[in-house]
Amino acid sequence: MKNVDIAIVGGGPAGLCAAITAADLGAKVILVEQDDALGGQLVKQTHMFFGSEKQHAGTRGIDIGTMLVEQVESNPNIEIMLNATAMGYYPDGVLGINQEENFIKIKPLKMILATGASERMIAFPNNDLPGVFGAGAVQTLMNVYGIKPGKRVLMVGAGNIGLIVSYQLLQAGVEVAAIVEGSPNIGGYLVHASKIRRLGVPVLTSHTILEALGDREVTGAVIAKLDEKWNIIKGTEQTVVVDTICLAVGLTPLTELIDQGGGKLAYIRELSGYVPIHNQELESTVSGIYVAGDLAGVEEASSAMVEGKLAGAVAAKALGYKPKAAEQIIEEAHQELFDLRSGPVGAGIRAGISKLQEVRQRC
């Protein structure tokens, strides 16, 4: 049994920033990551990030990841566990970890969960054919392993992920036949849409995929136009010849661990599904367990980093580490989050957070 001040599960931007912040304040931290490298989503993000200087905007995601990982690796207060999956949290306060088939028990005084989110799937005939991918898988293949997923792709979804992955496909030399989006408007940032559009990729809003074609692998897709009520307009069906269909239809928080550990969940559409109920200081309904990043509500790496910092400072402060310095970090983090969420594109997140606070008051 290992004793430690704070155990952090998930080595994405939220977990990394939580670890750095708590360790800098003096806490002893164990960072648990199921993958063989730290970085989470950042390792495959070759594009420059939005946000402000504080969140390293204008720098590529992968370079932000490298920078954070270096800070974590050089911090003597942080122990890193790779290839280590947090399996469960038990009522006696023990976190069970499977590291390369060894079962390891950790007893932390506080815990920060930053497990991120998983990709959604949508239902259509033949969606199980080889050649149908999630956008995250396509990104991992291309940007981590240098493998092209196919020659010609239909992208489903014009949120930021669909737009960015389309652009990265073009960068990898893959053709993008079109991006279809059910909603009448592009959901992602319009600057991302414009940069793909001027390379000749059509963005078909009010369009959906009806089915994938092919016997043993994808050879095409049928798409059609939708009316305002999202009904298919008969006669608008058309076939696009593609060997790959990439789904970028949203993410949903990875709540298994917090759920199993007794944390209450609430369904909040604006935060992308079931999220752990938590307060402004990111503490879940289980005392001493905090949540940060996409797990707390799917948002952005910029906010995930700030939430990580916030959770790290709150947990360290609760253990009595440099309370004054911690308090200052907490205040700054609240301000940064407020700024990031204050504009029109933050409206959904703001609504989601206030719904969550209502639910929390009731339970």
Add this chain to the structure above:
Amino acid sequence: MLKRTGVASPEDIKGVTPSLERLSKGPIAIIECFQKIPCNPCYTACPRQAIGKMNDINDKPVIIPENCNGCGICVSRCPGLAIFVVDATYSETEALIKMPWELQPVPQKDSIVKTLNRAGEPVGEGRVVLVQDGRFFDRTKIIHLAVPKQDMMEVRSIERGTFK
């Protein structure tokens, strides 16, 4: 229109087109960023305070024409690849466009390339005058493209496959 297709409308473009008088004085950045998003590296990158103060990170960037000298620093810093520099004084008949480029292949200096508009449709031809690269640009290259003057507010990309 922009929200449905990703192509800025003529009104959007009119709103960011510099005056003829300003254009006649030399290069200037054109910021085609029409939505309030939490982003401001253009503002923090500009060494000449030529982008109006963004009090709120969600503010849209606005160019201050008298301060901008078209240096192009902001072009390589914008994650949206939404900034272009246009120099209407480049020559008698041609204007120079500086545009960000993150794709392969990278056109060689002096090559003649097919030009594209904001919808990816062909416009005409352009001549690559310079490709800026190097550490400072952090893998976002800047292509300096000479185009017929009348194309300078139309051309926003080049066709891959028209150069090696």
